[in-house]
Amino acid sequence: MRVEPMHRIVGHMAVPGDKSISHRAVLLGALCDGETRVTGFGRSADTEATIEAVRALGITVYEYDDETLHVFGKGLRGLGAPAKPIDCRNAGTLVRLLAGMLAGQEGQRFTLTGDASLSARPMGRVTEPLRLMGAAVESEDGHLPLVIEGRPLHAVTYELPVASAQVKSAILLAGLSADGETTVVEPVPTRDHTELMLAAAGATIVRRQTSVSVRPAARLALGEIEIPGDFSSAAPFIVAATLVPGSELHIHGVNLNPRRTGLLGILARMGANVTVYNRRQIAGEPAGDLEVRSADLVATAVTGAEVPSAIDELPLFVLAASCAHGDSVLRGAGELRAKESDRIEATADALRALGQHVRAVDDGFRIRGVPARPHGGRIASRGDHRIAMLGAIAALASRRGVEIEDAECVAVSFPGFFELLDSLRREAAE
The missing domain is CATH 3.65.10.10 (Enolpyruvate transferase domain)
Known part of the structure; x- marks a missing residue:
């Protein structure tokens, strides 16, 4: 061109609409009880991959138009493992946040794949803290595909070696299912869309200058999100x-x-x-x-x-x-x-x-x-x-x-x- x-x-x-917030609106909507109405959705190949991923997990997403979605969540432990791998295409935010969401889905086995570009990107930075929490996560030498078996998770305090909002978010999402307060310590502040949306959904979030903590939740509800x-x-x-x-x-x-x-x-x-x-x-x-x-x-x-x-x-x-x-x-x-x-x-x-x-x-x-x-x-x-x-x-x-x-x-x-x-x-x- x-x-x-x-x-x-x-x-x-x-x-x-903001791509990072659009990803999170659909993903957290899937974990909520009941309906989440999303307006201003930022439609792109990456965010469409997120819609298809939650649908593969058994979530109904009704698309009124390009910018308006209704996500019908099944609760924190209501996601179901599909028969086929979940294709995250080229969406790095999706694959890392999804890994955190699925780690605590006890008794379920999930496989996450992506395109050639995503498969070349490092996944060790997210699998390491999830394993410390007790998650069963296998990868191909630190790359996709990821195979995740849902297990009971333990709370941790994890210091990020490299500032990453995606890794922070994965740990916080896993922390929703852990047995105590999970804390992520950041070398420098990163995007905080996940903790803002979790707090809006009713999760217990404690924010400090260099760290953020989440406690296990019984239920989440967002209602309506304008992006x-x-x-x-x-x-x-x-x-x-x-x-x-x-x-x-x-x-x-x-x-x-x-x-x-x-x-x-x-x-x-x-x-x-x-x-x-x-x-x-x-x-x-x-x-x-x-x-x-x-x-x-x-x-x-x-x-x-x-x-x-x-x-x-x-x-x-x-x-x-x-x-x-x-x-x-x-x-x-x-x-x-x-x-x-x-x-x-x-x-x-x-x-x-x-x-x-x-x-x-x-x-x-x-x-x-x-x-x-x-x-x-x-x-x-x-x-x-x-x-x-x-x-x-x-x-x-x-x-x-x-x-x-x-x-x-x-x-x-x-x-x-x-x-x-x-x-x-x-x-x-x-």
């Missing part, structure tokens, strides 16, 4: 409007959970012009509208402490830094090498192909900023939705446009990405 440059980006837009717009889906357009001169873009109803919006802080110290207005709560999550105007950027250093709150947006930061004044550095982001692709190498290769000065290091990047439009060219997405979107945003800011190989992979998280981009192009032309 070829994406052409834009002379300016103007208008108003909204993005799909705010996905910040990770808004982020490409934030960076595009920042880089393309003459831009003024409004993005409405975006999730502004501070554990998700690290990119905003990074861009702010680079000189970006992003204003938050109409702040409000949506389903217990902070949300608001964003006004983004184009700005000249200056270099910055991003540390490991900032990585968890900006993990999905770091390739976009590298693009922004490559167009800034001065030299930037990003360290402590080794986790990027274990995503759908090796995102450190994929990002560096893609941006160098467009004429940018980006060098990969073991756990991040060194970037020489040149305050000019990228030349343009051709990039390989490597089947990674974040890299495909990175190429499209670089194209908008480029001189000659960008050809993106396997651009269709954006459907993993944002099926309507290119349609939304085209609508902004039409609005700018009016």
Whole structure:
């Protein structure tokens, strides 16, 4: 697919519901007693895999339209093992959270599989704490498939060796069935959607500065969940409007959970012009509208402490830094090498192909900023939705446009990405 440059980006837009919260709404809805009504659902290949997974476990999910679901839960111990393996496709959030949910389903045996990309991603970081809790989990040398036999679980205090909201969530979900208080200690704070939703469902959650605990639950009930717009889906357009001169873009109803919006802080110290207005709560999550105007950027250093709150947006930061004044550095982001692709190498290769000065290091990047439009060219997405979107945003800011190989992979998280981009192009032309 070829994406052409834009002379300016103007208008108003909204993005799909938050993917992380959408996963959790369906998964926790399956564990609730009775009906959970979900509005603003972020439909994508990943979240559709979550719907199919809970259906395989015996849960009825009624889809009124793309954004409205009713999940009819069967309680904390009501999931049934299907005759066939549960295919998690490419959804890392799904497979890790599901492992925690299933570990305490006593007397049941489950097999979790995925596509080639997911099967290459490490699962040891989630199987280790579950085994410490007494779970029977087998893997293929630390990779999929996972075979889980539900057993009685024991409460643990587990210190995460690497900050991971997915692993934290798996342990907390397993802790719902454990015999005491289960605690996860984090090296730095990560996304807290799971603990927020568990608390809303009636679970006993204790949150501290560096840890979170859950006690076993008798029942959960959510009732209704409205899902705010996905910040990770808004982020490409934030960076595009920042880089393309003459831009003024409004993005409405975006999730502004501070554990998700690290990119905003990074861009702010680079000189970006992003204003938050109409702040409000949506389903217990902070949300608001964003006004983004184009700005000249200056270099910055991003540390490991900032990585968890900006993990999905770091390739976009590298693009922004490559167009800034001065030299930037990003360290402590080794986790990027274990995503759908090796995102450190994929990002560096893609941006160098467009004429940018980006060098990969073991756990991040060194970037020489040149305050000019990228030349343009051709990039390989490597089947990674974040890299495909990175190429499209670089194209908008480029001189000659960008050809993106396997651009269709954006459907993993944002099926309507290119349609939304085209609508902004039409609005700018009016």
